[in-house]
Amino acid sequence: MTSLQRRMEKIYQKMSKVPERRCLGCMKSFPKKDLIRFVKSDEGICMDLDQKKDGRGFYLCRNESCLNKAIKKRAFERAFSMDLDMGFFDFIREEMD
Numbered sequence: 001m002t003s004l005q006r007r008m009e010k011i012y013q014k015m016s017k018v019p020e021r022r023c024l025g026c027m028k029s030f031p032k033k034d035l036i037r038f039v040k041s042d043e044g045i046c047m048d049l050d051q052k053k054d055g056r057g058f059y060l061c062r063n064e065s066c067l068n069k070a071i072k073k074r075a076f077e078r079a080f081s082m083d084l085d086m087g088f089f090d091f092i093r094e095e096m097d
């Protein structure tokens, strides 16, 4: 690799830096915009589709296998420190379709 190529690569890496968040299911990091954000509010946990709501948010990949992983690990309950019923997860599942 020439020094010019190396420099170009560095610049490219800087440009492609996007905010990443970790998925509650697979625990891998992805660009925020590819994930679904969840926020705890007064009414419970809601999906924050615009990713603009205040509060501590948690993220999940937009696929059912990550949702199932998160349910199995009780990742949501732990992240939000509250009990959740299956209806909530059914709701998310429907939103993913």
Ligand SMILES: [Zn+2]
Binding pocket: 023, 024, 025, 026, 027, 028, 060, 061, 066
């Ligand atoms: Zn995931």
